[in-house]
Each structure stands twice: as C-alpha cells, then as structure tokens.
Amino acid sequence: MPESRQPVNVRSSQPLGQAPCGFRGRVDAIEVPVATTGLPAHEIESRLIELGFVEGAHVEILHEGAFGRDPIAVRVNHATIALRRREAMAIFATADRPA
Amino acid sequence: MSSVTAASAWHLALVGTPNSGKTALFNALTGSRQKVANYPGVTVERKAGLLQTPAGRSVNLIDLPGTYSLRGRSPDEEITRDVVLGRVASESAPELLLCVADATNLRLSLRLVIELKRVGRPLVLVLNMFDIAQRRGVRIDLDRLSAELGIPVVTAVAVRRDGTRQLLGRMDEIANSRLGAPGENTWQPPTPADLRAAQREADRIIAAAVAMPAKPDTLTTRADAVLLHPVAGLVILLALLFVMFQAVFSWAQPLMELISSGFAALGLAAHDLLPPGLLQSFVQNGVISGVGSVLVFLPQILILFLFILLLEDLGYMARAAFLMDRIMGSAGLHGRAFIPLLSSFACAIPGIMATRVIDNRRDRLTTILVAPLMTCSARIPVYTLIISAFIPARHVWGFVSLQGLVMFGLYAAGIASALGVSFLAKHFLWQEHETPPFMLELPDYKLPRPRAIAMGLYTRAKMFLHRAGTTIFSMMVLIWFLASFPRPPEGATDPAINYSLAAMIGHALEPVLAPVGFNWQINVALIPGMAAREVAVAALGTVYAIEGGKEAAEQIGQALASKWSLATALAVLVWYIFAPQCASTLAVIRRETGSWKWMAVTFGYMLALAYAASFITFHVAVALGAG
Numbered sequence: 001m002p003e004s005r006q007p008v009n010v011r012s013s014q015p016l017g018q019a020p021c022g023f024r025g026r027v028d029a030i031e032v033p034v035a036t037t038g039l040p041a042h043e044i045e046s047r048l049i050e051l052g053f054v055e056g057a058h059v060e061i062l063h064e065g066a067f068g069r070d071p072i073a074v075r076v077n078h079a080t081i082a083l084r085r086r087e088a089m090a091i092f093a094t095a096d097r098p099a
Numbered sequence: 100m101s102s103v104t105a106a107s108a109w110h111l112a113l114v115g116t117p118n119s120g121k122t123a124l125f126n127a128l129t130g131s132r133q134k135v136a137n138y139p140g141v142t143v144e145r146k147a148g149l150l151q152t153p154a155g156r157s158v159n160l161i162d163l164p165g166t167y168s169l170r171g172r173s174p175d176e177e178i179t180r181d182v183v184l185g186r187v188a189s190e191s192a193p194e195l196l197l198c199v200a201d202a203t204n205l206r207l208s209l210r211l212v213i214e215l216k217r218v219g220r221p222l223v224l225v226l227n228m229f230d231i232a233q234r235r236g237v238r239i240d241l242d243r244l245s246a247e248l249g250i251p252v253v254t255a256v257a258v259r260r261d262g263t264r265q266l267l268g269r270m271d272e273i274a275n276s277r278l279g280a281p282g283e284n285t286w287q288p289p290t291p292a293d294l295r296a297a298q299r300e301a302d303r304i305i306a307a308a309v310a311m312p313a314k315p316d317t318l319t320t321r322a323d324a325v326l327l328h329p330v331a332g333l334v335i336l337l338a339l340l341f342v343m344f345q346a347v348f349s350w351a352q353p354l355m356e357l358i359s360s361g362f363a364a365l366g367l368a369a370h371d372l373l374p375p376g377l378l379q380s381f382v383q384n385g386v387i388s389g390v391g392s393v394l395v396f397l398p399q400i401l402i403l404f405l406f407i408l409l410l411e412d413l414g415y416m417a418r419a420a421f422l423m424d425r426i427m428g429s430a431g432l433h434g435r436a437f438i439p440l441l442s443s444f445a446c447a448i449p450g451i452m453a454t455r456v457i458d459n460r461r462d463r464l465t466t467i468l469v470a471p472l473m474t475c476s477a478r479i480p481v482y483t484l485i486i487s488a489f490i491p492a493r494h495v496w497g498f499v500s501l502q503g504l505v506m507f508g509l510y511a512a513g514i515a516s517a518l519g520v521s522f523l524a525k526h527f528l529w530q531e532h533e534t535p536p537f538m539l540e541l542p543d544y545k546l547p548r549p550r551a552i553a554m555g556l557y558t559r560a561k562m563f564l565h566r567a568g569t570t571i572f573s574m575m576v577l578i579w580f581l582a583s584f585p586r587p588p589e590g591a592t593d594p595a596i597n598y599s600l601a602a603m604i605g606h607a608l609e610p611v612l613a614p615v616g617f618n619w620q621i622n623v624a625l626i627p628g629m630a631a632r633e634v635a636v637a638a639l640g641t642v643y644a645i646e647g648g649k650e651a652a653e654q655i656g657q658a659l660a661s662k663w664s665l666a667t668a669l670a671v672l673v674w675y676i677f678a679p680q681c682a683s684t685l686a687v688i689r690r691e692t693g694s695w696k697w698m699a700v701t702f703g704y705m706l707a708l709a710y711a712a713s714f715i716t717f718h719v720a721v722a723l724g725a726g
C-alpha cells in the first residue's frame with residue numbers, strides 16, 4: 001500500500017512503543033516492521049487502524065503495566081486502547097510542542 | 100424483499116463494535132422474548148428475539164457478534180460478516196441493518212458504518228447511550244451526521260424504559276418508505292489502505308457533525324489513575340478476587356442452610372408418606388437428597404456470577420485483562436484469555452465458549468486446555484464439604500477465616516497450575532509460535548444496570564437448574580441403583596452397600612487408587628464425579644447414607660471426618676484441583692476444538708496431574724503424621 005504511506009519525519013517522529021508514559025503527540029505513520037510479530041504486517045496494520053490509529057490522530061500514553069512498563073494504555077482521540085509496546089513500535093508519532 | 104409471505108416477520112440485524120451497548124439494546128428491544136442457540140456447524144451463539152413496532156409490524160431481530168470490521172478475523176466475526184452479506188443458508192438475509200454505536204465514542208463505529216454501507220443493505224445508525232453523551236457535553240448534529248453518512252440516524256438509551264421509542268417509531272417509517280429497498284453489494288475485504296481511507300472519512304464527518312467536550316470523562320480518568328496504576332491496580336485486582344471468594348464462602352451460608360434444611364424436611368415427609376422399601380429409599384435417598392445436595396450450591400454460583408457480571412458491566416474486565424496481560428503473556432497466554440479463564444471460575448463451559456474472543460487458534464487452544472484447571476463452581480461443593488469437615492472454623496490474624504484461606508489456597512493452586520501448563524504448552528507444543536498482538540479497547544466506566552445483571556443471573560440460574568434437573572438427576576438415579584443392587588443376600592451381616600455394584604467398582608479401583616490414599620467409598624464417588632464434579636458430594640452422601648443409616652445422611656461431613664484421615668481428605672482436595680473434568684466440559688472442548696484429540700489431551704493430562712499431585716500430597720501428609 002505504498003500510496004497510503006506518508007514519509008516519516010526522521011528527526012521528530014518516534015515509535016510510540018519507545019515513548020514514556022505521559023507522551024502526547026500526533027501520529028505520522030503506521031509502519032509495521034517486517035517479521036516482528038506472529039501476524040503478517042498488513043494484518044497488524046489493519047488492526048491498528050481499526051482501533052483508530054491513523055495518521056493525524058492524537059495520542060497520549062495514559063498508563064503502563066508494572067512489568068517492563070508493558071502493555072500501555074493509549075488515548076487515541078477520544079477512546080482508550082490497550083496494546084503491547086511491541087505493536088506500538090509500528091506507530092510513529094511526533095510529540096506535541098509544550099504549550 | 101419482504102413479501103415472501105405477508106405475515107412473515109421483518110428480519111433485522113444488530114451490528115456494532117464491541118462495547119457499543121449492542122446487547123443492552125437487544126435486551127431492551129426484545130425483553131424476555133429471546134432465544135439463544137448456535138449457528139449450524141459452528142459454535143457461535145445465535146441470539147434472536149421478537150418484537151413489535153408501534154404500528155404492529157412483527158420483527159425478528161438478531162444480535163450479531165461485535166466487530167470492528169467485516170474482515171472476519173475470528174469465527175464470531177465471520178458469522179457477523181456472513182449474516183450481513185446474506186451468505187448463511189439457514190438465516191434470512193437481514194432486510195435492515197441497525198448499526199449500534201456508543202454516542203460518546205463514535206470514531207470506530209463510523210468507520211464500520213462506512214464499510215457497512217458498501218454492502219448495499221438498508222442501514223440505520225443507532226446512537227446508543229445518548230443520555231450519557233449529552234451529560235458529558237458531546238454535541239452531535241444529528242441532521243448533519245445523517246446527511247454526511249447518507250443514512251437515517253436515531254438516538255437510543257437502551258437502559259431507560261422508553262429509551263427505544265424513537266428507534267421503534269423509525270423502524271415503521273423505514274418499512275413504509277423507499278429507504279427499505281436494498282442496493283448493490285460492492286463490499287470487498289478492505290485492505291489497510293481502504294481502512295485508512297474510511298477512518299479518515301469518519302474523522303472528517305466527526306469534525307463536521309460532532310463537538311466533543313474538551314476534557315475526557317473525568318470519572319474514568321480519575322478511576323483509572325488508581326485502578327490501572329502499575330502497583331495499586333494489581334493490588335486492587337487481587338483484593339477484589341480475594342473478597343469475591345470470601346463472599347462466595349460466607350455470604351451464601353444462610354441461604355444454603357435454608358435450602359438444605361428444606362430438602363431434609365422434604366425427604367422426611369417422603370419417608371413418612373411412603374411405605375418402607377425400595378421406593379421409599381429411592382425417593383428419599385436417591386431423588387430428594389441427591390438433587391438437594393446439588394441445588395444447595397445455587398447461592399454460591401449466583402454470588403460468583405453476580406461479581407463477574409457486575410465487573411463486566413462496569414467496564415472493569417478489560418482493565419483486568421490489561422493488568423494481567425504481562426503476567427499471562429509470560430505464561431504463554433493472551434491477555435484476552437483472562438476473561439474466559441475468569442468465567443471458568445464459575446464454570447469451564449461458558450469459559451471455554453468465551454475463548455472465541457481469542458482469534459489466534461493456538462492461543463485459543465492453550466486457553467481451552469487450561470480453562471478446566473480454574474476452580475469451577477462445581478468443585479465448590481466438594482471443597483466446602485471436605486474443608487468444613489477437616490479444617491477448623493477458626494480465624495487467623497483476627498479476621499481471616501481459616502476455611503476461607505484454605506479455599507483461597509485451592510483456587511491459587513488451580514491458577515498456578517494453569518499458568519504452569521500453559522507455559523509448558525508454549526515452550527513444547529508450539530515452540531516456533533510467535534505471540535500474537537494484545538489490543539483491546541478500554542471502555543469508559545459505566546454504572547452497572549440492575550435489570551441487565553438480574554437477567555444475566557436469571558439465565559445462569561436457569562442453566563444450572565436445568566443441568567441439576569437432567570444430567571445430575573439421572574446420575575443420581577444411576578448411583579442409587581449402583582449402590583442398591585444387587586440386594587444383600589439373606590442373613591447378610593455387613594451393610595447392604597458392601598454387596599452392591601458400587602462396592603465392586605470401588606474395590607476394583609482400589610489397587611490403582613490406594614497409593615493416593617483413597618478408600619473404596621471415594622472411588623465409588625469419583626466415577627459419577629467425572630460426569631459432573633458436584634455429583635461426587637451427593638454420591639458420597641448416598642454411599643455413606645446407605646451404609647450408615649439416616650444420621651450419617653444428615654451429616655455427610657461428620658461421617659467423612661470420622662472415616663477419613665486428614666491425609667486422605669487433603670489428597671481428595673488436591674485431586675479435585677485437577678479432577679478430570681465433567682463430561683459436559685469434555686463435550687464442549689470436543690465441540691469447540693472440533694477434534695477428539697484435544698479432548699483426549701485435556702482429559703489425559705488432567706488425570707495424570709491429579710494422580711501425581713494427590714500421590715505427593717498423601718505421602719507428604721502421612722510422613723508429617725496426618726495419616
């Protein structure tokens with residue numbers, strides 16, 4: 001699906017899977033690294049989109065688990081989604097500028 | 100379309116994302132006029148109900164499994180897709196789709212609506228929980244939303260008595276108008292690009308028609324700050340489970356005593372009414388005391404389900420899955436397995452059926468494999484009986500009942516062994532298998548609705564009573580027969596049961612089970628106990644009642660305490676942690692996995708664990724002087 005990909009701004013964009021609790025930002029791209037999970041990349045991508053992770057969505061990491069800070073609870077626009085950091089590595093986001 | 104016969108009902112289907120309140124709406128629309136069955140060939144639950152519109156049109160409504168799209172990632176979602184597309188042969192294609200959305204959280208539902216529009220069937224968007232949305236300051240321009248989507252939009256409050264009036268009225272309007280005519284089906288399984296485009300379109304429509312409040316639901320945010328806290332959250336979850344089990348053990352007590360004394364009185368009445376002999380023995384010992392000793396556990400089962408239903412309705416279950424994901428994951432289980440496994444505490448059958456929410460087959464199989472290790476309510480009778488007979492009713496640390504503590508320990512042992520078995524399965528059964536993703540929506544907290552809870556409890560009670568009335572009753576008759584025939588010979592000096600078929604079976608099993616400390620009476624009870632675990636208690640009662648006369652029947656516990664050593668009692672308790680499960684659980688495993696192999700695997704490994712663990716327990720206890 002190359003036409004749907006947006007160029008990732010290398011300098012400011014970071015994978016949500018590495019962001020700390022409290023991170024707020026906007027999604028730049030959903031790009032599933034090949035062969036990182038049990039499912040095909042396009043399936044992971046579809047599931048992330050179905051839960052509202054699309055380019056432009058506002059995300060905020062609200063909570064994280066006790067062990068390995070995993071999984072994370074992410075506010076996506078107006079809904080809260082729980083997912084593991086491994087899958088969140090496919091979500092690239094740019095942090096909001098401090099107001 | 101709808102003119103097959105003028106009198107035939109109008110076929111409507113409810114679709115929606117998980118957490119949209121779809122089932123609450125279904126219950127509000129159909130009330131008690133609903134039927135739950137299975138779709139042919141698959142094990143997906145089919146919920147259908149009847150209702151009447153204000154104009155008197157009769158409607159056949161089906162509630163389809165919740166889904167985010169029609170891609171069909173699990174058997175449940177495939178059913179939703181196939182029914183919506185009219186591909187299920189046994190099902191009339193729906194003449195109108197009602198897409199249910201949570202009005203406070205429209206984003207994902209609108210994407211589904213955009214996908215559903217391609218199917219070409221008449222479609223209505225139902226904004227459920229509209230009252231909550233208004234209270235929270237969500238402003239929805241209904242006309243604009245309807246215009247943008249190109250379909251009618253109706254609001255509803257499923258939990259309020261007249262909250263579905265507008266929806267019902269709209270159904271009539273649609274039935275009478277051109278809106279009810281189907282269009283062309285252009286649906287194709289969406290690619291990620293399609294999904295992305297649809298979500299962008301949904302976001303554009305939301306921006307145009309919906310004004311969200313600046314702040315999210317503050318109550319949910321504040322509650323989650325504590326309940327999802329890495330440390331406090333886990334502590335609260337454990338405390339909650341602990342309270343749950345203490346409640347099951349102590350709250351139910353007065354009701355249970357009432358039921359058991361009621362059945363005892365009934366038995367005595369039957370005894371006085373009938374002439375002495377075989378019939379009297381059958382009615383009093385076989386039927387009344389048999390069924391009574393199982394029915395007595397209804398209060399405990401209801402209390403457990405009350406907790407599960409309340410937590411589910413509150414929105415806490417998804418949080419529990421979040422908190423448990425890492426712990427479950429390290430044991431090779433999916434975070435979503437938490438809910439099926441928690442349901443298995445009530446009964447493994449609904450638990451195993453609930454594994455359908457896990458879309459990966461291997462994860463699902465692992466969950467099914469270990470679900471029977473969760474202490475189901477059918478074990479409660481066995482545990483209760485033995486604990487109250489052998490564990491003193493003392494309090495430790497001033498407030499914790501020792502009996503409750505032992506009960507908690509048995510539950511904990513079940514959980515630990517389930518984690519152990521799934522860990523082994525992960526590393527030996529599916530070595531090359533990668534863990535699939537855990538992704539779950541955490542819905543806003545909602546106050547549980549008493550009516551929905553009452554309805555859920557009613558269904559559970561009915562299921563249990565039905566089981567007690569059929570399977571368990573016939574088992575009781577069989578046991579009574581085994582324990583009563585053949586009759587003792589003339590001039591026999593031993594108790595009658597020593598000459599019966601039951602004794603023969605019990606004695607035959609002795610060489611095998613003596614090493615774990617079981618006497619032949621226990622062996623007799625184990626056999627019907629495999630058909631349904633709770634029957635073991637009634638069987639012990641029958642065996643000892645017939646052996647020792649009326650006093651023993653009234654006090655099975657006392658009889659056990661005088662006849663078993665502590666080591667034997669502990670070995671029986673431990674046996675029942677693993678207890679090769681009841682026939683109905685095995686049947687459900689066979690049905691859900693579609694293979695005899697998995698049923699045999701489950702039965703075999705549990706039997707092996709039960710034997711090994713009882714063996715160790717018995718010998719350790721004897722060595723410590725409890726023999």
